[in-house]
Structures are given as C-alpha cells and as structure tokens.
Amino acid sequence: MAYEVFARKYRPRTFAQIAGQPHIVRTLAGAIRQGRVAQAYLFAGPRGTGKTSTARILAKALQCTGGPSVDFDPSDPICTEIDSGRCLDVLEIDGASNNGVEQVRELRESARFAPAQCRFKIYVIDEVHMLTQAAFNALLKTLEEPPAHVKFIFATTEPQKVPGTVHSRCQRFDFRRISEKEISSHLASLCATEGLAADPKALALLARNAEGSLRDAEGALDQLVGFYGGELSEKVVLEMFGMAGTGPIAALARQIAEGNTAEALRLLHELLESGKEAMVLSRELVHLFRNIAVYQTAPALIREELPDSELSEVEAISGTLPPEATLSLLEDLAQWEGRLRVAANRNLLLEVGILELTHHKEKVSLERLLQELSSATPLSPPLSLGTPAPVQNTPKEPIRAARKPAQPPILVGPPMPREAAASLIPPAAAKATPEEAWRLAVSRFAQKRPLEAESIQKSRFLERRGDTLEIALPKDFGQKAAYFTDPQNRAILEDSFREALGQAVRVDFLLIDPPIAPTRKEQPEATAKRAPGPEEQRIEEEFRNDPLIQEALRLFEGRILSVTPPQPKTT
Numbered sequence: 326m327a328y329e330v331f332a333r334k335y336r337p338r339t340f341a342q343i344a345g346q347p348h349i350v351r352t353l354a355g356a357i358r359q360g361r362v363a364q365a366y367l368f369a370g371p372r373g374t375g376k377t378s379t380a381r382i383l384a385k386a387l388q389c390t391g392g393p394s395v396d397f398d399p400s401d402p403i404c405t406e407i408d409s410g411r412c413l414d415v416l417e418i419d420g421a422s423n424n425g426v427e428q429v430r431e432l433r434e435s436a437r438f439a440p441a442q443c444r445f446k447i448y449v450i451d452e453v454h455m456l457t458q459a460a461f462n463a464l465l466k467t468l469e470e471p472p473a474h475v476k477f478i479f480a481t482t483e484p485q486k487v488p489g490t491v492h493s494r495c496q497r498f499d500f501r502r503i504s505e506k507e508i509s510s511h512l513a514s515l516c517a518t519e520g521l522a523a524d525p526k527a528l529a530l531l532a533r534n535a536e537g538s539l540r541d542a543e544g545a546l547d548q549l550v551g552f553y554g555g556e557l558s559e560k561v562v563l564e565m566f567g568m569a570g571t572g573p574i575a576a577l578a579r580q581i582a583e584g585n586t587a588e589a590l591r592l593l594h595e596l597l598e599s600g601k602e603a604m605v606l607s608r609e610l611v612h613l614f615r616n617i618a619v620y621q622t623a624p625a626l627i628r629e630e631l632p633d634s635e636l637s638e639v640e641a642i643s644g645t646l647p648p649e650a651t652l653s654l655l656e657d658l659a660q661w662e663g664r665l666r667v668a669a670n671r672n673l674l675l676e677v678g679i680l681e682l683t684h685h686k687e688k689v690s691l692e693r694l695l696q697e698l699s700s701a702t703p704l705s706p707p708l709s710l711g712t713p714a715p716v717q718n719t720p721k722e723p724i725r726a727a728r729k730p731a732q733p734p735i736l737v738g739p740p741m742p743r744e745a746a747a748s749l750i751p752p753a754a755a756k757a758t759p760e761e762a763w764r765l766a767v768s769r770f771a772q773k774r775p776l777e778a779e780s781i782q783k784s785r786f787l788e789r790r791g792d793t794l795e796i797a798l799p800k801d802f803g804q805k806a807a808y809f810t811d812p813q814n815r816a817i818l819e820d821s822f823r824e825a826l827g828q829a830v831r832v833d834f835l836l837i838d839p840p841i842a843p844t845r846k847e848q849p850e851a852t853a854k855r856a857p858g859p860e861e862q863r864i865e866e867e868f869r870n871d872p873l874i875q876e877a878l879r880l881f882e883g884r885i886l887s888v889t890p891p892q893p894k895t896t
Contacts, residue, residue, distance in 0.1 A: 331543040335515055337378050338399045338408065340386070344511050344539055345503035346375055352498070353379075354395045357386055362393065363496045365468055365477040367453075369484035370500025373538030376480040377417075379500075380449045381407060383478060384415045388443040403443060414443040420452040420481075426459040433467050436475045445476050453479040454486035461488050468494045502537025505529065506630075511539060512546055516557075521550065526559040526632060533612070534566055567602045574609045575638035577679075578617075581654065582645045586683040593679055603671035607662045607678075613639070614655045621648045654685055759789045762825035763796065769821045774814065784834075793831045794822060 337343045340350050356362050366383070368376040385404040389397035397404060406412040418432075432448065440446040450456075456464075468477060468491065479495065481487060509525070509532040516523040531549075535542035545565075546557075553561045563570050573596060580589035596606060616639050620627045628636060643651070661678035668674045763786040770781050787795040815832055822830045868874060 331515060331547040332540045335518075335543065337375065337382065338385075338404075339397070340382055340395060343375055343379060343382065345507045346379070346500055349379065349498045349500065353383055353386075357393050357395050360393075362387065362476070364471050364475070365495040366479065367484070367487065367492065367495040367497040368478065368480045368500060369497060370482070371502055371537060372482055373535075373540030373542075374500040374503060375539070376500055377449070377451055380478040380480055381415075384447045384449065384476075387445055387447065387476065388412070388415065392444070412443065414440040414445065415447045415449065417449045417451065420450050421455040424456045424460055426457065426463050429456070429460045429463040433463070436467060436472060440474055445474050447476045447478065449478045449480070451480045452482070453491075454481045454483045458488070461491055465490055465494070503539050504537075505532040508532035508535055508537075508539055508542045512542060515543070515546065519550075521555045521557065523557040524559050526634075527557045527562045529632070530559060530562045530566070530568065534568075567600065567605050569596050569601050569606060569609055571613075571635045571638060574606070574613055575635075575642065577606075578610060578613050579642055579645070581679065581682050581685075582642055582650075584683050584686045586680060589679050589683050590676065593676060597672050597675075603675040604662075604665050607658065607665055607675060611655070611658045611662055613642075614651060614658060617643045617646065618648070618651045618655055621646075621651060650685055654682060657682055657685075759794060759826070760786050762822050763794070765825050766818045766821035770814070770817050773817055787835065792829065793833055795833050795835055797835050 340354055343350050366380075368380060370376055385399070385401075385407050386395060386397055387393045388403050388407065389401050390403060399405075399408075403412065407415050410417060418428075436446065436448070438446075467475075471477070477495070479487075479491075484492075484497070484499075509528045512528045512531060513523070513525070516528070527549075531542050531545050534545065549557055549561060549565060552565065559570070562568070573592070577589060577592045577596070580592060593606075597603065616627055616631060616635070620639050620643050627639065631639065646654075657678075661675070661682075664678075665671050665674055767781055767784070774781075783799055785797045787797050789795075818832050819830060822832065
C-alpha cells in the first residue's frame with residue numbers, strides 16, 4: 326500500500342474526531358437530530374482548520390445507511406465511498422479550476438436529476454470565493470430554491486470575497502484557529518499511535534509554529550520524522566525551523582531589558598551568523614515579551630501555559646522591568662516585526678530595532694514627567710522642543726526657538742494637556758511676531774506630519790484678532806482642509822504658537838480663492854496692489870452696508886475679507 330501522509334491518514338472521519346471546533350460540531354449535530362438541515366452551508370476560516378473534512382463528515386451523516394444520523398458508522402459502505410471520493414451523489418468541486426459560468430450551468434442541469442443511490446445529491450465546492458461574478462449570479466436561483474434532494478456546502482478561506490447575495494442564502498459557520506494546547510494534544514496522541522518518541526517541548530514548538538493550522542502541524546511532524554527518525558527532541562525542531570529557542574532568546578531579551586546595547590548586538594550577531602532568520606527571531610522576541618506582560622498582569626494564567634524552563638526565564642526578566650516598560654517594548658517589537666515583513670535587508674533592520682529597544686530606559690513617561698513638574702524637580706536631561714527643520718519656500722528670517730539638548734527624552738503615553746504644556750514655556754522668552762510664529766508652527770508640523778508638509782507650506786498667515794490667529798488655506802484644498810482642523814493636528818500648531826508668543830492662542834483656518842496673496846511684509850513693491858479708486862470705494866461701502874449682507878454676517882458670525890468690484894463685460 327502506498328505511503329499516506331499524516332494529514333490524510335489522521336483526517337477526522339466523525340464529528341467526535343473534529344478538533345478545536347466544538348461550536349460547529351454541536352450546531353450541526355443538533356440540526357441533524359432535529360431534522361433542520363439547511364439547503365446550503367458556508368464554511369469559512371483559516372487554512373488547516375477542518376472546513377473540507379467537516380463538509381465530508383456532514384455529507385456522510387446525511388447519506389449513511391439508516392440516516393440521517395450523527396453517530397454513523399464510518400465503515401459503512403456509503404461513508405467509505407465518500408471518503409475515497411467515489412460516491413456519485415457527493416460531488417467535490419474545486420472552485421479555483423471550475424469557476425466559470427459554463428461549469429455552473431452544468432451543475433444546475435445535473436442538480437435537477439434525482440440521486441443515483443443516496444438520499445441527497447450533495448455539492449461540496451472548495452475555495453468558492455474563486456468563482457466569477459457571472460458564475461455566482463448563475464447559481465443564485467438554484468441556491469435559494471434547490472430541489473428537495475440537493476444540498477450545497479461551500480468552503481472558503483476568504484469569505485469577504487463571497488457576494489452578499491450568496492451569504493444571505495447560506496448558513497455560515499466560522500472555523501477558528503486551533504489553540505496550541507489542542508494541537509499539542511493531538512500531535513501527542515498521533516505520536517503514541519505511530520510509536521514515536523517525541524519530547525513535549527518539541528510538540529509545543531510545532532504547535533506554536535503552525536499558527537493555528539492543524540494540517541500544518543501534522544505536515545511538519547511528518548517532515549521531522551522523515552528527517553530525524555522516530556525520536557523527536559526540541560533541538561531537531563529548532564534546527565528544522567531556524568528557531569533560536571528559549572535560552573538564547575531569553576538572554577537577548579535580558580540584555581534589552583537591562584539596556585546593554587553592546588551585549589545585545591553581540592548576541593544578535595551570533596544568532597544571525599548561525600543561520601537564524603531575522604523574522605523568526607523577531608517573532609520569538611514578541612512571543613517572549615508577550616508572556617512577560619501576561620505574567621506581570623495575570624501570573625496564574627501564564628503558569629498554566631508555559632513549561633517550567635520557559636516560566637523561570639519569564640519570571641527572571643519580569644523582575645527587571647516595570648509593566649509599562651514591558652508594554653512599550655512589546656508595542657515597539659510589534660512595529661518592527663511589521664517593518665521586517667517588507668524590508669529588503671532584514672538583518673540590518675533587526676539590528677537597528679535592537680539598538681532602539683535597548684534605549685528604552687531613556688524614555689520618560691508622561692506620568693513621571695507631570696509628577697516631577699508638580700514637585701518642581703527638574704528632569705535630566707531637560708525638556709526641550711528642539712530646533713525646527715528648515716521649511717522650503719519661506720523667507721530666511723531668524724526664528725527664536727529653544728536650544729536642543731544632546732539627548733532629548735522620548736515622551737510616551739497620551740497627549741499632554743495644553744495647560745500642563747503651557748506651564749513649561751517661560752513667557753519672558755516669547756518675543757516672536759505672529760508671522761514668525763506661523764513659520765515656526767509650519768516647521769514643527771512638517772516634522773511631525775511629513776506626509777502633509779508640502780500642503781501646510783501652501784498656507785499663509787492672515788492676521789491676529791485678539792487671541793485668534795487666522796490662517797489662509799487655498800480653496801482648492803476642499804475636504805483636505807479638514808485634516809488641519811483635526812484636534813490633534815490643530816494642537817501641534819497651537820502649541821508652537823504658545824511657545825513663540827508666550828500665551829495661549831486659537832488657530833482658525835479660512836479657505837481663500839487661490840492664489841493666496843503674500844503678506845504685506847513679503848510683497849515686492851513692484852507687484853503691490855494699487856489703492857482702490859473712488860468708484861471701487863463706493864461699491865465696497867454699499868456692499869458692506871447692505872442690510873442683507875449685515876444680516877447674513879450676524880447669523881453666520883462671519884466677516885468680509887475683501888470686495889472685488891464686478892469687471893466690465895467684453896464683447
């Protein structure tokens with residue numbers, strides 16, 4: 326007999342053998358017992374979670390001798406034919422290769438005929454999302470009102486690509502990723518059946534690497550047996566998947582937690598030179614710091630998950646890190662892992678990430694900052710807003726800004742209240758004009774929002790009205806102007822004004838027909854606007870004094886910026 330891989334040999338053949346999907350098993354079994362079997366089902370979920378296997382089991386339960394029955398005999402002749410794909414009344418169709426409207430028309434024609442030997446004619450369409458829109462449309466009527474002897478079972482890994490008209494005609498079941506504990510237990514029973522000596526740590530690594538796919542875990546176990554024989558240890562699993570293991574990763578995490586940059590880079594170089602993949606190392610670091618974060622919050626929960634060797638490392642590292650630092654490191658690691666996925670040189674990028682992570686002790690939380698400010702204890706190094714970067718297309722005039730320290734602290738946490746930020750700025754140092762303050766605000770905004778730097782540089786300062794500064798934006802900005810009125814973006818500009826002017830101000834944005842006229846200070850004498858003539862003054866005065874205009878200004882709390890006289894018509 327030909328060799329059969331583990332994924333096929335140990336495929337579930339009854340409802341009781343389905344792993345990790347109790348909610349689906351209970352619902353389908355209840356529907357069969359009560360005689361409430363729907364005409365169409367949609368099985369959706371990640372790969373390797375049992376969608377096609379469950380479809381076959383449901384077909385056997387409906388077609389078995391003496392059925393429909395939940396507790397059918399898997400050795401029944403009809404069930405055996407379904408397992409081997411020889412049953413004429415259970416048709417498994419690959420949606421990727423039979424996705425045209427012609428194939429669906431053939432299906433509709435064959436569905437009209439009664440089953441040859443079984444109770445129902447069942448169509449199992451795998452990867453149904455690959456059908457074309459025309460094929461879906463051709464299937465809709467048959468799907469909604471099929472003959473009494475027809476049942477449809479669809480399986481897909483991308484349910485969002487299935488049209489809503491198909492969703493509404495099916496009962497949908499979502500298959501979840503299988504937990505590591507369930508996968509490890511299944512692999513242990515498989516090894517016992519095969520007579521394999523497997524280390525529980527090795528099976529735990531296989532389960533973690535499978536990422537919720539039981540089929541992937543069975544395939545990896547099959548591959549390990551082929552490479553290393555019947556004795557499987559943690560070491561051979563690490564060699565096969567290029568993983569570093571608990572010891573080296575814990576040593577690297579310990580140096581990151583202590584801020585020892587040189588030693589952390591040395592350990593990283595050793596791992597990379599030994600052939601470890603940067604993505605795998607990053608994933609292991611994320612997993613370890615996740616365990617540390619959970620241990621610091623709910624130690625009883627993590628003790629149930631981890632073996633003693635890994636638990637001791639987690640306990641040791643968690644004692645050197647406060648919970649907020651652990652969460653900050655975990656968040657940074659997750660961001661670096663996302664960058665590694667698209668990086669051209671992953672090893673170099675991981676080195677840069679480790680360099681940044683080892684400087685986490687230099688970060689200052691907002692809670693500590695406000696606490697030290699309230700106690701009048703200065704921080705070291707002192708807080709500074711830094712020197713703004715130069716902005717293109719702006720006059721080269723001096724801008725007064727605070728001196729940048731050698732190593733400014735990194736602030737983490739929620740945005741600082743404006744009142745607290747205003748108290749950090751000495752009023753005596755603010756002597757800038759509103760025009761200079763606006764150029765400083767543009768520079769700061771360009772630093773914090775580089776993607777919008779070009780847009781904000783098209784704005785112009787209009788005038789100051791009390792504690793309100795009016796800024797002109799080109800009218801062709803349209804909805805894009807709402808970006809600058811967002812509370813967070815407005816706060817960046819208002820904080821810069823507060824530093825330069827020494828007082829709290831409010832920023833208002835006005836859409837002006839382009840091009841925006843330069844301010845009086847920037848306007849050359851040769852292009853200065855001429856003074857309005859008597860006739861233009863009369864027109865402007867009549868317009869401003871018009872009762873309807875005055876009423877509109879009162880209702881909308883507006884004001885008139887300028888009046889353009891009508892131009893004579895030309896023939």
